[in-house]
Amino acid sequence: MSSQFRGLRHFVGEIRAAISYDDELQRINEEKQKIRNKFSASNLSVYDLKKYTLKMFYMGILGHKVDFGLVPVSQLMASKDKESKLIGYLTMQQLLRDQPDFLRMVTQTVLHDLSQSDSAFHMCLALDFIANTADASMAEIVAQPILTIIEDGNNNSIPTVVRKKATLALLQLYLINTEAVENSGVQNQLVKLVEVRNVGFLNCLMHLMDNIAKTNPEAVECVKHRCIYLMTKVLLKREVSEDHIYYQVPCPWLIISLVKMLMKLNCTLGIGSHNNQQQDQKQMIEAVIERVFSDTAKTGVSGLQSKVNIHWAICVEMANLAAFYRNLLTFNINIQFLIDVVKSNSTASNIKYAALISLERLSLIPQIQSQLVASIQDLAGSILTETDFSVRQRGVILLCNCQNSENSAAVVAALIFCAKCDAPENYKEDAILRSVRICQKEWKVEFVVNSLLKLIVAGNGLKINIWHDFIEIVERKIREQHCGLEVLNEVFQACFSAGQFTSDKTLLTCFCYIFKMLFKEVVDKNNYIMLVKHSLVSLQAKETENQFGIAIDAFMLLVAAGDVPLEELVWYCGSEFANVQQSVCEGYVLIAGGQQELLATLMCGEEVVGGVNSVNAGIKLNGEKKIEEKMEEKEPVKVAQSVNLLDDLF
Structure with a gap:
């Protein structure tokens, strides 16, 4: 295309050769005036229209506001010529960011292209345009036609690639105007759509269902059994083609999408049916989780990095699923391989991080927590000597999950050590606040007071005020145990x-x-x-x-x-x-x-x-944690000194 428009190449070359922004702006303004004059002429050829439209497109990419010429661009959108239509759609998407009101003028063109079932090219352009630029009012008009494309009632007359684009476009409309998509009747079609035998389409569909489940889980409850059965079919029976097996893991992205969607539905399991066969959802999920952990243990931490990464990614998601259904399932999982990965000094940080996330989630299951408590000394030693702060922070959360009346002193001592280390402030604050939370639940006055006093010193220079929590906890202990003078002497x-x-x-x-x-x-x-x-x-x-x-x-x-x-x-x-x-x-x-x-x-x-209570205000425990999402975004920071506090802690 670029070989045809020499004027466009010259214009781009002049812009790139501009020495300063003022020179670039001057050249842009000159070209804008030239394009205005050309568009106002009655004898503008299709070639010139496409050339000047592409120049406007380039201006928009550079960030310059183009507030004219939308009518000629819309004419290109309505053209039957593929090149003209492509230029029109691309340019309109770019320029409508500054002219959203003009969207209504091109809606009929978009609807017409959506109806061209014999032209996948036209339909894909229209669907891309909708996904990128549609607003709430446009969603009300195009939601139903898009759902018709997804359903494909004419016996697979619409290519799968178009149906996938349509599903993702409908997802964007759902985020923009939820009511319009729900009124289109998409919820009534989920059971039928989830039966489609195409992994790519199911991936797109799971993203749509995941977002529906966020706001209306009851609407997706009807496909829960089918999704559980689909996981079993993929992971256990491996009924997928070789094209969809990634380093011995079948359809990993589909599995992850299924797990995330299931965790947004009601935490219930029962008996379901598929193809007139009764199936126990509990047994299916247990088998899937145990199989994934077994495969991950066999994969280990060595070998091709991509293979190791995908196995551990699936392992983390299954740990999340196990924690979600922890009150309904009975597990037979050997977590020793996870503990060994955490204790190893040669394990890569990202794999150790994944192992700690898995252990943290599994620690919410009582039968597994008892195994972790028995190994807490070895775990604490590895966690405190970890040089990657993001990994250490995940280990701190695991220690807190395994805390009980017998090891609370050791856990608090470990947290105090983390708060005193040369670490980013948000890591220190989190360790201190978690320690305070443990102190709130402890009964021993001497331990609580001594721990809080150490935390006050460790928290100096940070944005949190631990002394407020100290006073609140001490006042409660004094009322409950009548130990005021004892506390006063400790502080003195x-x-x-x-x-x-x-x-x-x-x-x-x-x-x-x-x-x-x-x-x-x-x-x-x-x-x-x-x-x-x-x-x-x-x-x-x-x-x-x-x-x-x-x-x-x-x-x-x-x-x-x-x-x-x-x-x-x-x-x-x-x-x-x-x-x-x-x-x-x-x-x-x-x-x-x-x-x-x-x-x-x-x-x-x-x-x-x-x-005032900074614990309740400053800490988010379990689930999706904001303070932890920030930690995960940080680059790993290395600690200069080595430590070994096990003799003092345990």
């Missing part, structure tokens, strides 16, 4: 480092808050005066204004109790922070007026945290 000891008061502002804030909360229970308050005063000095800054207010409250309680002279409180009446200044002045008036008890009652009953 944590505020000392090498014989000196700590400079950690978060730790000091936690101490002041707990001291204030338990003030009436503390007998020897003199032991804490110096630390409260140290907190005042450390927290008196603009960035810690709220924390400084907590320290001031603790200090005023000491003044009210007579442990600190009233004159020292006067120093803070002129504080640069308005809220602190007002609080100190009001406290001074109450103390000077002999109302110390009233001040103590008011301040000890005040809630400072106000229900």
